[in-house]
Amino acid sequence: MTFAEQLINWRRELHQNPELSGQEVATTTRIRHWLESAGLRLLPYPLATGVVAEVGQGEKVIALRADIDALPIQETSGVAFSSHNDGVMHACGHDVHSSVILGAALLLKEREAHLSGRVRLLFQPAEENFTGAKALIKAGALENVSAIFGMHNEPGLPVGTFATRGGAFYANVDRFVLRVRGKGAHAARPHEGKDAIVIASQLVLALQTIASRNVDTLDSVIVSVTRIQGGNTWNVLPESVELEGTVRTHRNEIQQQVEKRISEIAAGLASAFGAHIEVEWFNGPITLINDDKWAAFAMQLAQRVGYRTQTSELHMGGEDFAVYLQTIPGAFVSIGSASEYGLHHSAFNPDEALIEDAARYFATLAEQALLEK
Numbered sequence: 001m002t003f004a005e006q007l008i009n010w011r012r013e014l015h016q017n018p019e020l021s022g023q024e025v026a027t028t029t030r031i032r033h034w035l036e037s038a039g040l041r042l043l044p045y046p047l048a049t050g051v052v053a054e055v056g057q058g059e060k061v062i063a064l065r066a067d068i069d070a071l072p073i074q075e076t077s078g079v080a081f082s083s084h085n086d087g088v089m090h091a092c093g094h095d096v097h098s099s100v101i102l103g104a105a106l107l108l109k110e111r112e113a114h115l116s117g118r119v120r121l122l123f124q125p126a127e128e129n130f131t132g133a134k135a136l137i138k139a140g141a142l143e144n145v146s147a148i149f150g151m152h153n154e155p156g157l158p159v160g161t162f163a164t165r166g167g168a169f170y171a172n173v174d175r176f177v178l179r180v181r182g183k184g185a186h187a188a189r190p191h192e193g194k195d196a197i198v199i200a201s202q203l204v205l206a207l208q209t210i211a212s213r214n215v216d217t218l219d220s221v222i223v224s225v226t227r228i229q230g231g232n233t234w235n236v237l238p239e240s241v242e243l244e245g246t247v248r249t250h251r252n253e254i255q256q257q258v259e260k261r262i263s264e265i266a267a268g269l270a271s272a273f274g275a276h277i278e279v280e281w282f283n284g285p286i287t288l289i290n291d292d293k294w295a296a297f298a299m300q301l302a303q304r305v306g307y308r309t310q311t312s313e314l315h316m317g318g319e320d321f322a323v324y325l326q327t328i329p330g331a332f333v334s335i336g337s338a339s340e341y342g343l344h345h346s347a348f349n350p351d352e353a354l355i356e357d358a359a360r361y362f363a364t365l366a367e368q369a370l371l372e373k
């Protein structure tokens, strides 16, 4: 069996046996077994799921991170190795990321005697619910680590393509809930109520002015209402309407500006219509900020080993890797996976041809990063 076949087999075994965030028990057992069989040292962190291993000797430590969790999606890709777990699917390609970092681990084990330090391999659980990175850091996985690298496959890019960028990359992902409380009334006597549906409608449109009229057009921002709930029949004006939505930004100043404007608009409309509007804000994943130096380093190496490289666009989605980069420098990169269907789609089907090259790339990246100051 070739190296590529080995990695593809592992990827398919993970793909057939996907597990949700925080429940990656069998996945953890598999990865532990494969790493141990290849002679890697497992570090005894007290983790419910997830694996941390190490290779090499010495003071300096570089970390490589893969995520291992799947999504609550019923697979429709039709591949022969489709999910055996009903309603659960590796629809984000974390099985691919895991096999890439497993491959890098094997290659680094072969070069162990020549490494100028240690490479720590993080197989992180619970990326999709943004709790895994925090858990690994709490367990001590970043101790003595001077830089960390990770990847996401990019279905929109051809295999052999590599993209990253210095600075902000993935977005702050925040959520809000607005509760409009007016006064219910008979549909025949609207003047006796304060129609929560009319107020909520004004609110939806007013929120659109935050992106179009408050934030600099050159800054990235999304403000979307994604759920409206109110009323339960045709002849009653409901007392209350609940709205929920999301805000995506890359700069914390903009994030704070948007949060403040939502509150101001809600208060203003509540006052104008004599209603009450309650605003709840939930901070989600933080913006992912690549270190300029390490992003350039990763890009140059990618070019040197034969990838077509490009500066990545900003992503409006979130990525838990951001939490590591809040603590230590490093870079997150995109590698083309050429899937007709995108991430989190039930027919997502990344091209496995990316795996071997990416494994070789990450092994060399860690090896080279150990030589940097």
Ligand code: NI
Pocket (backbone or CB within 6 Å): 092, 093, 094, 127, 152
């Ligand atoms: Ni993902």
